[in-house]
Amino acid sequence: MLGGTAVIALAVVAVRWLGQHLWLVAALVLVAAGVAAAVLHLRARVRQGESAARAEQLRHIDSFLRMSPKAFEHALADLCRRDGCTNVTVVGGPGDLAADVLATTPTGQRLLIQAKRYGPRTFVGSQDVQQVNGTYRDVHRCQLAAVVTTSSFTKAAAAFCAQVGIRAVDRRALAHWAEGTGRPPWA
8 A cells, every 4th residue: 555655756756847848858859859750861872772782783784693482583573673563472382382472563464483493504394384284373373473593595495485475584584573674574
């Protein structure tokens, strides 16, 4: 009981003091708001700088060749976002059913990208594009599909892509897309 009375008395004293020093409370609130605004502004500038640095890195094909396969998937997702795609998701991994990136294009079509971060002597083969063809419409509910590689396609794979309408984006086309001088896979 005595402790409760002491707490109430202390609260009354604190409220009276605050009432007499309202200018100090207002000043503290203004300082806190200013600090919070400065921190938020600084964080936004850091994010902008990181985004600009990443965008600049993605403008050069050599950076793609140094990436891990997972980093390559994320880089392709970044390119999709840069070029106006929404709902961009990196889904690659075991059991991805031939989908590494899913996105909605600027025209509203659902897009599946299968990423193949290969060395210059490893080519995307027919089996790779056939997997994409078997899943992009029925499993992933996409209207468009693209296989994007840091290498190139076998003749059979390129022919199959042309036959079924899968976009085959080889190293050269990827370099142009990344540099902003070429078309994205959905265009």
